[in-house]
Amino acid sequence: MNHTIADVAVPTARSKITLRNKWSVSEASFRRILYLAGLSLLILIVAIFFSLVVASLPALRQFGFGFLTGKTWDPVRGEFGALAFLVGTLMSSFMALLISMVFSLPVSIFLGEYFRHGNASTFLKSVIELLAGIPSVIYGFWGLFFLVPLVRALEVKIGVAPLGVGIFTSSLVLAVMILPYASSIGTEVISLVPSDLKEAAFSLGATRFEVIRKVILPYASSGIFAGILLALGRALGETMAVTMVIGNSNFLPKSIFSPGNTMASVIANEFTEATGNLYLASLIELALVLFIVTMIINILGKLIIHKMSARK
């Protein structure tokens, strides 16, 4: 029996065609929906930026660039200078980075070179994953009840004011929190170093240590750097754990054991009690600075990673 186009599109006496309405959307509308979904994400980012700028306008207009260099943060007198928080942020983040690198680099080498497969590798990888999954507030809680007494004891020993809380403590907690981020990219780039490069070095009689030092690390250096950048980005924006152990002082920190505040922690502390447009706008301006700085660092880090994969 000859079938024509009509037979398939039109029912025979016995069969029924019910084109279910859900997917009767024409192809063009579907494409439009998808396109809009993608576009809306772009709009979201732009909207976030603009909202932050608009909301912080009062502070931007009042203080201008002096906002970042002002030493005094006095809500009562309406003086808002963020230098103390910038310093606090930089101090805690960079110290955290240094402390973390002491452990994250070995982890990257452990997982990327020495123990790529097997039980040891799975175990350490799971632990690192778990560390990344612990909520920030729990880190803060642990920092408050475990690290603070330890730091206090240390401060007594070295003759500093035994507060326990402070920038040093916050950098300790941060160091643990950013370990997974600093180590994961490092692990990947180290494991992706081409084996023929390594074999060339081995065949010349180098020890593993020397191959790592002279072949692997140099090759993977930009990737490791990217991982550090991304970890830094994470540390800069971290709020809860920091706010719980940093001591919440709005004065310029004098030493690493001083209490202080980061841009993120002062927002967390004071936002709900902020009265008046200028106060709120100043806090939002801090958020704007955080947004821009973390965005630049993240883009830089991802750019380096893209360049590395392009190189291969």
Add this chain to the structure above:
Amino acid sequence: MQGMAEISIHRRIWADRLFKGLIILLSLCSIVPMFLILFLIVKNGISVIDWEFLTHLPKPIGETGGGIANAILGTLWLIVLSFVFSVPLGVFAGIYLSEYRGDKLAYLTRLAIEILQGIPSIVIGIIAYVWVVMPMGSFSALSGGVALGIMMLPVVVMATEETLKLIPDSLREASLALGVSFPRTIMKVILPAGLSGILSGILLGVARVAGETAPLLFTAFGSPFMNYNILKPINSLPLTIFNYATSPYPDWHTLAWGASFVLIAFVLGLNLITKSVTKKWKVQF
């Protein structure tokens, strides 16, 4: 001459062994914090958990007992809200990025996602405050849901895109060759095939968002009461932990340990479930 060369090799071999030992030692050190944290939470928290703790509301200061029922409920409610705000949009954006890979807009969207991923959670809290709390004039579960939804978006989009990219083109062609339109091919063949990957991405997003505090500080705000109304403030587990842990009352500290236990169990449990979902539902090609 030969003596010198031998010492040098000897030294190098020792350096090699020492280095490996150092690497192993330092790597294992990173396990220590995890065990410390988990141990502390289990030790201090497990004694607090009982039926009353899980089903009762918190009591005022001075009274013993009380529980975190409203926090548990609040967390669940906020998860549902963030789901609503992030999953439909995120999945469709992920489909767009996977099926129209080369588009100029796709490149920009991917950039937007990467920026979104890196925004500190407190900044997102401020955005939700400006967009929802200020016009509404009050704190609400809705604003908290919006904040958490924005945080979940990148996770959902990336999970969808990565999963769909892995599905071979031959499947799309098989469907198209049967005369099935493109929308149906995507929704009835491709998306179901990628379900496990997308679902595990969503679950991981939920695990992350369930533990967030900063964006809720001035959106959901917290509340000592049970609340089902999304237009009112709502409590959550992380908020409770924060408030109790930083309070001066030892009784509340104990409650905070219990709440931490529940939160950690929930988050880690979700991570484990995700792994088994991925294994069980994964479609092989």
Add this chain to the structure above:
Amino acid sequence: MESAVLRIENFSASFGELTVLKDINLSLSRNTLTAIMGPSGCGKTTLIRCVNRMHELTPNAKVSGKILLDNQDIYNTDPIIVRRQIGMVFQRPNPFPTMSIYDNVIAGYNLNGIKLNKEEMDRTVEESLRKAALWDEVKDALHRKGNFLSGGQQQRLCIARALAMHPEILLLDEPTSALDPKSTAHIEELVSHLKTTVTIIQVTHNIAQAARISDFTAFLYLGELVEFGSTEKMFTGPKDKRTEEYLTGKFG
């Protein structure tokens, strides 16, 4: 002479600047098996992908000329309707992994929202699986997913899926190139039986296979249709020198 079920007239296809098919003229009779052969890159896969309008899914794809299915210009018809009339089986078996064997066979109806009652569905599934010589092997496992099937069985499932739509033409794109010899033999046998009920075009790079099963053969070289005729005549006395060289293995 029977009217041709498929007529290709002055047909050319390209990807951007690269022309892949040049001025093809071909006419196929109903219920015959035509083999399309030629060395890699000669355009044979592109040709059949133009017949069911899959070629245009690639960006920058362009076509010119006419293809007439039962005297209807397929490029003036909605591609979806064209594809429902023409079945395609691909090089690598691609059954839908989330569907059972049963659902795979009637996927063409389900996905298009065409509702059949249970009796019709059962009948279509059995009929198609029988035609694809797979019924006996899977009749007790119809509602299991197809991933336990061997490569050859999966390919027969794909053939059943295409046949379930009662297509005018069945396009086979090197259907046995990913299969072992035993499965290849199975499918060759089934295809040569099928040609009595549906017009088949099979792309193959296996000259011996073309000789074994096809009624007509088209030889493509660098996008041109070099020769077309009955298989017997072409293999015993090719008219074009290039055809002769290809058949005797001098290239390709």
